[in-house]
Amino acid sequence: MKILVLNSGSSSIKFKLFDNEVVKASGLIEKIGENGSRVELKNTLTGEEFEKKVDIKNHEEGLKITNELFKESGILTDLSELDGCGHRIVHGGKELSEHCLIDDKVLEQIDKVSIFAPLHNPANLAGIKTMIKAAPNVKNVAVFDTAFHSQMPEFASMYALPYEYYEKYNIKKYGFHGTSHAYVSKKAASFLNKDYNSFNAISAHLGNGASVCAIENGKSVDTSMGFTPLEGLIMGTRCGDIDAAILPFIAQTQNLSMQEIDTLVNKKSGVYGICGFNDFRDIENQIEKGDKRAELALNMFCYRLIKYIGSYLAILPRTDALIFTGGIGENGNLVRKLVCEKLSHLGFELDEKLNDERSKKERDISKNSSKIKILVIPTDEELEITKITQKLITK
Numbered sequence: 001m002k003i004l005v006l007n008s009g010s011s012s013i014k015f016k017l018f019d020n021e022v023v024k025a026s027g028l029i030e031k032i033g034e035n036g037s038r039v040e041l042k043n044t045l046t047g048e049e050f051e052k053k054v055d056i057k058n059h060e061e062g063l064k065i066t067n068e069l070f071k072e073s074g075i076l077t078d079l080s081e082l083d084g085c086g087h088r089i090v091h092g093g094k095e096l097s098e099h100c101l102i103d104d105k106v107l108e109q110i111d112k113v114s115i116f117a118p119l120h121n122p123a124n125l126a127g128i129k130t131m132i133k134a135a136p137n138v139k140n141v142a143v144f145d146t147a148f149h150s151q152m153p154e155f156a157s158m159y160a161l162p163y164e165y166y167e168k169y170n171i172k173k174y175g176f177h178g179t180s181h182a183y184v185s186k187k188a189a190s191f192l193n194k195d196y197n198s199f200n201a202i203s204a205h206l207g208n209g210a211s212v213c214a215i216e217n218g219k220s221v222d223t224s225m226g227f228t229p230l231e232g233l234i235m236g237t238r239c240g241d242i243d244a245a246i247l248p249f250i251a252q253t254q255n256l257s258m259q260e261i262d263t264l265v266n267k268k269s270g271v272y273g274i275c276g277f278n279d280f281r282d283i284e285n286q287i288e289k290g291d292k293r294a295e296l297a298l299n300m301f302c303y304r305l306i307k308y309i310g311s312y313l314a315i316l317p318r319t320d321a322l323i324f325t326g327g328i329g330e331n332g333n334l335v336r337k338l339v340c341e342k343l344s345h346l347g348f349e350l351d352e353k354l355n356d357e358r359s360k361k362e363r364d365i366s367k368n369s370s371k372i373k374i375l376v377i378p379t380d381e382e383l384e385i386t387k388i389t390q391k392l393i394t395k
């Protein structure tokens with residue numbers, strides 16, 4: 001089954017083409033509507049790379065050029081040859097709580113909740129509309145970052161604001177990175193030969209965006225991101241949890257608009273706000289050079305993560321595994337070491353040698369005696385989207 005997965009941003013579209021769950025090609029349409037726009041395509045089986053540097057005014061043109069590259073490279077004769085297309089959608093809101101086939105009603109709903117994810121949902125929507133135009137015969141599936149968390153208990157997902165804000169605007173915790181948490185936790189259960197329906201885990205997706213998820217019997221029961229992907233862990237440039245009263249204080253004292261405050265907490269904060277670097281490889285290099293701010297940023301990042309893991313240990317009746325994933329979770333042996341060392345009194349025993357080994361494979365990095373398994377599971381959101389798309393189009 002040929003499935004194209006699209007992750008559409010406002011000026012770029014990342015895509016992957018799967019044939020029976022094997023990646024055939026991957027690529028990127030970038031700088032849409034800007035100078036230097038281009039499409040790159042890689043045949044993942046042969047390693048051949050293709051590129052077109054052309055003026056791309058909008059998403060539609062981008063996909064058209066991609067289609068031409070597909071043809072020229074011999075990877076696909078035409079987009080209409082696809083069995084389905086899976087779209088990553090950041091926010092499903094309250095109504096779209098499950099992944100689904102896209103029809104006019106779904107398009108309308110995605111548009112309606114754009115207010116919750118103004119940077120992402122309109123771009124995701126543009127990607128879907130482009131695909132519908134380019135290949136009207138192909139079925140489209142919406143896969144929501146929020147769906148995995150939609151069954152969180154009310155007491156975990158509600159904010160203690162006046163109830164009418166929930167009634168009027170559906171303000172509650174939605175959670176994100178759901179496709180990743182679902183994928184790695186399922187992988188972890190099968191890696192440990194456990195039945196997913198009775199598997200409990202804490203999944204830490206640590207990348208530029210970062211979130212933790214408490215999974216009980218294969219379902220998300222709590223997660224650190226909230227109404228937007230800002231809440232929770234300290235991230236590359238996002239502050240995560242802070243006292244909400246700081247925001248009106250800064251707005252007043254600095255004479256900032258709400259828009260500027262939004263930029264401040266999302267783009268200028270996090271470890272970047274503390275030390276000026278948001279890539280953990282740079283932070284580690286800086287620490288080696290004696291940069292105290294970089295050390296503080298790393299310690300703050302780990303401390304917040306430790307607190308979240310501790311709180312999820314408390315709410316889960318039993319924890320089978322702690323899962324690390326995402327760019328930092330998969331590669332950052334220092335973060336994993338600092339976090340697991342502090343958690344050793346709670347049943348986590350890290351095998352330092354295994355932790356230091358570099359690998360792209362799923363692996364157990366805990367000692368045999370560790371009460372709770374510590375796993376590194378590389379995430380693959382596109383593969384998860386493909387699996388969901390296949391399931392929904394054949395239903």
Ligand code: AMP
Pocket residue numbers: 206207208209236278279280281326327328331332333
């Ligand atoms: P992601 O958003 O999941 O692609 O993760 C990107 C982040 O992973 C980068 O910004 C880095 O902070 C982090 N990362 C990548 N490689 C390493 C590494 N070898 N050690 C520590 N962090 C890494």
